[in-house]
Amino acid sequence: MRDETIAKNYAEALLALANKANAPEEWGGMIHAVASAIESNITLQRFLAAPQVSGVEKQAILAKALEGQVPPLFIKFLQKLVSNRRQLLVADIAAAYSDLLDSAAGRVHARVTVARAMSDADRDALAAQLTKVLKKTVVPHVTVNEQILGGVVVRVGDTVMDGSVRRRLETVRAKMLGATT
Secondary structure, three states, rough: OHHHHHHHHHHHHHHHHHHHHOOOHHHHHHHHHHHHHHHHHHHHHHHHHHOOOOOHHHHHHHHHEEEEOOOOHHHHHHHHHHHOOHHHHHHHHHHHHHHHHHHHHHHOOOOOOEEEOOHHOOOOOOOOEEEEEEEOOEEEEEEEEEOOOEEEEEEEEEEEEEEEEEHHHHHHHHHHHHHHH
């Protein structure tokens, strides 16, 4: 939990810098690219985690590797992460940054579970209906789970809207068992 709070604080600082540069989406792409590079490269992970390598050396290598590819202010942000020994939180910072961008744009992500694959038209219609209900732009992430039998289960944050046939059958079963006892 503490790392999440720290990551959110750094993400807020990064967003402030990105807004100052009038490029919040681009900076989001950059922080995600750095997070992806760290995640996919074990050598880079070990280098950043190595206590034998000083923070100054890590900062210099990061600056040299990213020079000309990203704005100098972004490099300074990464160097500040290193000097504060928070370089291993880059993935968490990237996730928190995306959440901040989504919140600012009035956008939410919904995990949608259906029994059968949806057409693009059905997915768009569902997104439009959820957008209307939630009064925010909904980005659906659809997965198929045949065990729900039919209907749809939508999860947005901590809220679950279960319109599955399986849940309806369980409700009917509970009512029938309750009536016979």
